[in-house]
Amino acid sequence: MIKIKLDIDNQIGKVDKNIFGSFLEHIRDAVYGGVYNTDSNKTDADNFRTDVIEAVNDLSISNVRWPGGNFVSGYHWYDGIGPKENRPQKKELAWNDIESNQFGTDEFMKWCEKADVEPHICVNMGNGTMEEAQNWVEYCNSNDDSYYAALRNKYGRNEPYNVKYWGLGNEIWGEWQIGHKSAEDYTKEAVEYAKVMKRVDPSIELIACGAGFDWNITVLDKLIKDVDYLSIHMYVGNEKYAIGDHQGVIKNEVNDYYNYMSTGELIEKNIQAAKSQIKAVGNKYRLSQDELPKLCIDEWAALHWWGDEEGYQNYEDALVTAMFFNSFINNADFVKMANNLSLFINVQTIFTKENDILLQTVYYPMQLYANYRGNKAVQLNIVDVDNYKHDGREIPYLNCSATVDEEEKKIYLNVVNLNLEKSYSVQIINQNLEINKEVIVREILADDVKAENTFDNKNRVTLEQRVMTISSNNFEFNFAPHSITSLEIKY
Numbered sequence: 001m002i003k004i005k006l007d008i009d010n011q012i013g014k015v016d017k018n019i020f021g022s023f024l025e026h027i028r029d030a031v032y033g034g035v036y037n038t039d040s041n042k043t044d045a046d047n048f049r050t051d052v053i054e055a056v057n058d059l060s061i062s063n064v065r066w067p068g069g070n071f072v073s074g075y076h077w078y079d080g081i082g083p084k085e086n087r088p089q090k091k092e093l094a095w096n097d098i099e100s101n102q103f104g105t106d107e108f109m110k111w112c113e114k115a116d117v118e119p120h121i122c123v124n125m126g127n128g129t130m131e132e133a134q135n136w137v138e139y140c141n142s143n144d145d146s147y148y149a150a151l152r153n154k155y156g157r158n159e160p161y162n163v164k165y166w167g168l169g170n171e172i173w174g175e176w177q178i179g180h181k182s183a184e185d186y187t188k189e190a191v192e193y194a195k196v197m198k199r200v201d202p203s204i205e206l207i208a209c210g211a212g213f214d215w216n217i218t219v220l221d222k223l224i225k226d227v228d229y230l231s232i233h234m235y236v237g238n239e240k241y242a243i244g245d246h247q248g249v250i251k252n253e254v255n256d257y258y259n260y261m262s263t264g265e266l267i268e269k270n271i272q273a274a275k276s277q278i279k280a281v282g283n284k285y286r287l288s289q290d291e292l293p294k295l296c297i298d299e300w301a302a303l304h305w306w307g308d309e310e311g312y313q314n315y316e317d318a319l320v321t322a323m324f325f326n327s328f329i330n331n332a333d334f335v336k337m338a339n340n341l342s343l344f345i346n347v348q349t350i351f352t353k354e355n356d357i358l359l360q361t362v363y364y365p366m367q368l369y370a371n372y373r374g375n376k377a378v379q380l381n382i383v384d385v386d387n388y389k390h391d392g393r394e395i396p397y398l399n400c401s402a403t404v405d406e407e408e409k410k411i412y413l414n415v416v417n418l419n420l421e422k423s424y425s426v427q428i429i430n431q432n433l434e435i436n437k438e439v440i441v442r443e444i445l446a447d448d449v450k451a452e453n454t455f456d457n458k459n460r461v462t463l464e465q466r467v468m469t470i471s472s473n474n475f476e477f478n479f480a481p482h483s484i485t486s487l488e489i490k491y
Contacts, residue, residue, distance in 0.1 A: 001476075002424055005381035006411055006489075007431045008404045012377035013333035015403055017062040019325075020370040021120065021339040023299055025069035026103075027095050033352070034345025035111060036103045040354050048111055051357045055350055056115045056343070059363070060370040063118040063165060065298050065339045066108050070094035072170050073126025073178040077136050080104020082155055093178060105139065106152075109161045119161065120298075120339070123197075125169030125189060125209070126179030134196040137166065141201040165337070166204050167231065167298065168193055173211040183211075183218035190219070194226040207231050207296050207337075213277065220281040220293070229296035229337060232274050234324075236263045238304045238317055257449060260316055261418045262390045263302070264323040264399045271295065271327055275334045289333075296337040300324060301348055302362060303341075312454060313348065313360040315446040315461055315482070322365040322416045322444075322484045326401035329369075329414070332377035342366060353455065360453055361461040364444045365484055368463055372442060372486055373412050374403035380413075386424070398424065398479070411489040417479040420449065428487070429474045436490035439468045439475070444484040 024030060035052050037043050042051045067075050071094045079088050080101045087101040112119045121140070123133040135148050140161045142149035149160070168190045172181050181189070186209065194206050205228040210216050216230065238260055274295055282292045302320035304313045321340075328335045342349040342363075349366070351358040380402050387394040399416040417424060442465050451460050468477075479485055 002385050002398065002426045003383040003429055004400065004413065004415075004426055005383070005429045005431055006378065006402060006413065006433070007381070008378055008406070008411060008433070010379040011404070012330065012379055015329055015332050015373060015375055015377050016336040018337040019328045019335060020060055020366070021063040021065065021298075021337060022056070022059075022061045022117070022342045023065045023069070023339040024067070024343040026067055026071045026075070026092070026099060027069065027344065029346045029352070030344050031103050032100070034350075035343065036107065042355055042357075044114075046107070046110060046114075048114060049352065052345070052350060052352065053115045055357065055359060055363070056117065059342065059366050061115070061117050061342070063120045063337070063339070064112060064115075064343065065120040065122060065167065068094070068122060068170055069299070070170060070177060072122045072124050073128075073172075075099075075124055076128065076132065077105055077124075077139075078132075081106060081139070081151070105136075106155060106157060109140075109157075118165070119163045120165040120167070121163055122167035122170050123193070125172055125186070125193065126177060130189070130193050130196055133193050134200055137163075137197045137200040137204065141204070164203070164205055165207065166197060167207040167209070168227070169209045171211075171233065172209050173215050183215040187219050187222045191222055191226060194223070205229070207298065208293070210274065213273065216274065216277045217281065220278060221284075224278075224281050224285060224287070224293060227293050230274060230278060230293050231296045231298045232270060233299040234267060234270055234297060235300065236260070236266070236302050236320055238302065238314070257316065257420055258388060258390055258418075261319065262395055263320045264327065265393070265395055267324055267327040268330075271331050271335060275331070278334070294336040295331070295334045297328070297335065298337065298339040299341070300338060301341040303348065312351075312452040313362045314449070315361050315451045316449045318361040318365050318444060318461060319416055319418065319449070319482065319484065321362045322369070322414070323399050325365065325369040326399050326414060326416065329377045329401040329403060340366065351455070356455060358453060358455050358458055361446075361451070364461060364463045368442055368444065368484065368486055369414065372488060374405035374410060376404050376406070378402040378404050378411070386419070388418075397422075398426075409491050411491065413487040413489065415479050415485045415487075417481060417483045417485070419481055421481050423478050423480050425476055425478045427474060427476050430489070430491070433473070433491045435473055437470055438490070439470055440488035441466050441468050442486040442488070443480070445480060446482070449482050
């Protein structure tokens with residue numbers, strides 16, 4: 001029998017709330033028609049969709065990265081402030097669209113306040129300038145008689161926004177990016193950007209643009225003492241989704257379930273590689289682990305489609321989403337921020353019509369992991385687990401993580417059963433603990449891994465909760481085939 005041994009003293013690190021972040025870019029309906037809408041009766045006086053804000057609140061999203069993404073490499077924040085009738089309407093080159101600039105810095109900040117999330121701004125290191133980034137920090141965070149602080153006051157905001165998280169560009173390593181640069185050229189500029197931005201506000205935290213091995217080593221070698229995070233992006237795709245070589249992408253174009261489920265191994269591989277790169281450069285400069293930059297996975301998603309036609313996330317994507325969170329938790333010592341595409345309205349997680357909203361399958365693992373967790377990650381000891389073979393490798397059918405809340409005296413055990421057809425009866429062994437006889441079981445289940453939530457059938461996949469009574473300190477639980485389960489154990 002498979003055994004999962006829980007030892008709350010064997011801790012990995014603090015689970016940072018910022019791993020439950022999101023990402024909002026000016027693309028398709030994400031901003032205009034999504035979070036900001038002038039044509040719906042679901043909006044408030046600021047034209048913010050209240051049903052989207054409610055959905056964000058239910059996900060306990062901690063921080064939102066904005067304005068991009070590829071969009072930011074051609075975006076000039078000056079265009080999005082001041083009276084709306086005076087804002088320029090411009091050709092936008094990242095996604096070949098027209099940008100109205102009706103949703104700019106002050107609108108984003110107001111939306112963050114209403115949604116109770118922390119703002120996370122990425123600056124333009126494509127065709128932007130160091131001075132532009134410096135002035136953006138001043139506009140947002142200064143509380144003195146400087147020009148841009150006074151301009152913010154003039155436009156109706158007296159108190160500074162105190163934006164803590166600032167990204168130094170987006171995917172500058174990519175040839176598709178406006179202002180694409182080599183690692184050496186990016187690093188030279190990023191050092192100077194960091195210098196002036198932190199002189200305006202020394203309390204801000206900076207995120208360096210990361211990629212693959214050679215790029216990361218070059219960037220870290222010059223920036224390791226200047227930045228607080230190294231970012232990496234991770235996308236995986238199901239069926240029709242297609243993308244280039246994007247830092248290790250699995251594309252399930254052949255509709256191979258177990259190929260797609262091998263995503264969990266890829267996520268872990270990418271995180272371990274980035275951790276080792278940070279540690280290697282840190283060792284060169286004799287930095288302690290507390291002094292090292294941490295990982296910020298500020299773009300990640302299990303995408304089911306990326307075409308022009310309408311498409312929905314299916315239950316396979318939900319399974320993969322849960323595995324992302326398991327990896328973030330199992331690497332809690334280094335993964336301190338992550339931003340899912342959950343605010344890419346009508347692409348990922350949340351779909352809207354004029355006066356209606358749909359929560360896709362991937363919404364529910366996000367809701368589960370963000371709302372039902374402890375604040376410290378626990379290392380699990382899993383014995384006798386079944387494996388499947390993929391590309392000559394042995395991959396466990398059970399993908400797991402655990403957290404503990406020592407103040408509330410609760411353990412949360414998260415298990416994703418990847419076996420398409422087989423359930424597993426698992427013995428849960430609680431080492432050195434006496435536990436309550438009632439366990440709260442939360443499950444996300446589906447009768448078919450291709451199951452989708454649609455506007456005609458909104459609740460085919462959802463989060464369900466029940467209470468299970470156990471008779472002893474160690475107990476058995478049957479994990480259903482292709483399932484996502486969280487056990488809340490009180491001790």
